[in-house]
Amino acid sequence: MIRELRSLSSQCSRPRAGGNRDFCERVGCDISFDFATVTLNYGLFVSNNDEFDGAVQILKKVRRIGKGVKYVENPEEDRIIEDGLCLFNFCEGMAK
Numbered sequence: 001m002i003r004e005l006r007s008l009s010s011q012c013s014r015p016r017a018g019g020n021r022d023f024c025e026r027v028g029c030d031i032s033f034d035f036a037t038v039t040l041n042y043g044l045f046v047s048n049n050d051e052f053d054g055a056v057q058i059l060k061k062v063r064r065i066g067k068g069v070k071y072v073e074n075p076e077e078d079r080i081i082e083d084g085l086c087l088f089n090f091c092e093g094m095a096k
Contacts (some may be wrong), residue, residue: 033077036065040084047087050094059088 039061046056062084 011061032065032082033074036062036077036080036084040080040087041083043087043091045096050092055091056088056095057087059084059091063088 039058043055043059043062046058062081065081065084
């Protein structure tokens with residue numbers, strides 16, 4: 001599962017002319033919500049096993065997504081990003 005998440009992450013993080021969101025809109029798909037959801041769920045799974053360092057590494061991706069979002073049209077996506085950022089902050093504090 002980690003390998004698949006890293007593969008998806010590398011595909012999503014590749015810079016594209018006009019930005020990834022523009023690219024996704026041109027081809028008719030946007031996986032940012034799905035990616036944020038999977039990342040949050042996996043980070044939650046890892047943190048529930050008290051592996052806070054690992055969870056921080058996973059949840060950094062949600063933080064990156066949150067920084068790149070200027071506005072969110074989907075309130076569910078906004079909640080997922082907010083929950084991911086809260087979990088990231090908690091795990092970061094526990095990892096120290």
